[in-house]
Amino acid sequence: MPDLAIPHCVDAALENGLEGRGVSREDALLLMNEAPLAALLQAASSVRDRSKGRSVSYSRKVFIPLTHLCRDYCGYCTFRADPENGVNPYMTPDEVLAVAEAGRLAGCKEALFSLGDQPERVFPEAREFLKALGFDRTLEYLAAMCQLVLEKTGLLPHSNPGLMGLEDLRRLRETNVSVGLMLESASPRLGRPGGAHWKAPDKVPSLRLRTIENAGQLSIPFTTGILIGIGETPEERVDALQAIRAAHGKYGHVQEVIIQPFRAKPDIRMAQAPEPSKEDLQRTIAVARLILGGQINIQSPPNLLSEDYPDLLKAGINDWGGISPVTKDFINPEAAWPQLSSLAARTASAGFVLRERLAIYPEFSSRSEFINEHLKPHVQKLRGEDGYARNGDQC
Numbered sequence: 456m457p458d459l460a461i462p463h464c465v466d467a468a469l470e471n472g473l474e475g476r477g478v479s480r481e482d483a484l485l486l487m488n489e490a491p492l493a494a495l496l497q498a499a500s501s502v503r504d505r506s507k508g509r510s511v512s513y514s515r516k517v518f519i520p521l522t523h524l525c526r527d528y529c530g531y532c533t534f535r536a537d538p539e540n541g542v543n544p545y546m547t548p549d550e551v552l553a554v555a556e557a558g559r560l561a562g563c564k565e566a567l568f569s570l571g572d573q574p575e576r577v578f579p580e581a582r583e584f585l586k587a588l589g590f591d592r593t594l595e596y597l598a599a600m601c602q603l604v605l606e607k608t609g610l611l612p613h614s615n616p617g618l619m620g621l622e623d624l625r626r627l628r629e630t631n632v633s634v635g636l637m638l639e640s641a642s643p644r645l646g647r648p649g650g651a652h653w654k655a656p657d658k659v660p661s662l663r664l665r666t667i668e669n670a671g672q673l674s675i676p677f678t679t680g681i682l683i684g685i686g687e688t689p690e691e692r693v694d695a696l697q698a699i700r701a702a703h704g705k706y707g708h709v710q711e712v713i714i715q716p717f718r719a720k721p722d723i724r725m726a727q728a729p730e731p732s733k734e735d736l737q738r739t740i741a742v743a744r745l746i747l748g749g750q751i752n753i754q755s756p757p758n759l760l761s762e763d764y765p766d767l768l769k770a771g772i773n774d775w776g777g778i779s780p781v782t783k784d785f786i787n788p789e790a791a792w793p794q795l796s797s798l799a800a801r802t803a804s805a806g807f808v809l810r811e812r813l814a815i816y817p818e819f820s821s822r823s824e825f826i827n828e829h830l831k832p833h834v835q836k837l838r839g840e841d842g843y844a845r846n847g848d849q850c
Contacts, residue, residue, distance in 0.1 A: 465489050472745030475502045477700060483693045487742050492734060499741035499771030506749025507773040511802050512812040512843070515795075516565035516777035517558025517610065518784070521546050521597060524581055525571025525617075527655035530724040531685055531717055534786050535571050538580040545584050545596065548603060554782065555604040561780045564837050564844055565814040566610040568597060569786065572617030572657040594623045601630035609833060613678070613814040618657050621669050628675050628827050632815040632834060633710060635678035636666050640687050641695035651685035651725065664698055671706025676819040680713030680754070683739050684731035692739055696746045703751065708825070710816045711752045711774065714740045716759055718787060733763055737770040744771030752816055758784055758792050765805045774812075775802075810843050817842020 461469070468482035469490060478486070486495055522545040525535035538544055546554075555566050574581040575593055590596045594616055601612040614627055615635040627634055641660045645652040652658035670677045681695045696712075703709035716731045731739075736755065744753055754774040757764035778792050793801075802809040813834065819825045820834055820842055839845040 469498045475749040477748045487689045495741045496769045499744040502749045503771040509807045510810045511807045512810045513775040514565045514777045515563045516567045517563045518782040521570040524574035526577040529655045530651040544580045555608045559608045566604045566612045568614040598626045611814045633676040639682040642691040667702045671708040674824045676710040678711040684717030714755045740770035
């Protein structure tokens with residue numbers, strides 16, 4: 456029976472979403488702007504439960520910030536940096552290996568490489584460092600460091616290096632079980648003067664979508680997502696999610712979509728910008744679940760919602776993302792990871808089972824076309840029969 460308090464068009468959109476196959480842009484806009492939050496959360500949770508059950512996953516990772524140099528000047532970022540006297544522009548191979556080894560000893564299985572976008576194009580210090588080690592481009596150095604970590608520690612690399620062409624992705628596919636690039640927004644408007652992506656040439660949505668599609672052509676398991684609260688409209692959020700869905704519809708390679716809220720920090724251009732509320736985040740996650748359907752994994756970082764993070768489960772997520780027992784969140788350094796014991800307990804209190812996964816999700820690691828031959832033995836060492844981490848946490 457339809458709820459008489461809900462307009463018929465909204466109720467019909469919810470019914471379409473409940474089918475779990477995705478909703479149209481028109482329906483998604485109705486849900487984003489008009490659906491009662493409780494009904495929206497219930498629909499999204501139902502779709503998640505039907506496809507994913509009551510397991511919620513996470514990846515035990517070590518965070519390797521290969522370089523903080525970046526040619527983009529996004530209004531919300533504290534990760535990026537300009538060259539500094541006495542500070543190496545990149546981590547050295549020995550530094551990379553030391554962090555990775557500490558992660559291995561702490562039970563990590565993922566090496567998450569994060570770095571700025573194409574710093575060698577604007578900073579001579581970056582070019583000089585790379586040249587001294589025999590490289591011309593940051594992405595070449597990244598590929599070498601991924602190979603080093605894979606061979607020396609057995610950790611499975613996952614890289615988030617910014618824009619990548621086909622050849623860059625092909626090279627990374629040899630050592631990375633998955634690759635990531637946040638779409639962030641589908642709105643070119645944010646690149647205008649004063650916008651969040653002003654002076655950020657690598658945040659042009661069409662370029663980022665091209666990277667996502669390039670990864671699909673190469674059958675690379677891919678993580679992407681949107682950043683909410685950076686000046687976009689609800690309609691632009693829907694458009695970004697629809698663009699991700701379209702790319703996945705072509706190639707079937709999007710393993711995970713992150714819904715990440717903007718968080719204000721003192722030393723950014725957007726320090727006074729309002730943060731999305733918990734309800735706004737929940738609404739966006741729920742609409743994402745109904746747009747993307749039941750099969751794609753949806754994540755929202757628990758450390759960005761403080762003590763209220765279990766409420767994100769009500770919105771239809773099925774993954775907490777990477778959690779590190781060794782390194783901080785270099786993207787949001789003020790937001791500490793929850794302790795894994797606490798994460799497991801609070802997930803259980805919400806009625807779910809916490810499962811440790813690899814950097815490649817079970818449904819992708821079971822399909823040979825999504826794993827480079829060179830990587831298969833490394834994955835098999837860490838993968839249990841059900842696709843989750845071998846000897847991993849089930850709390």
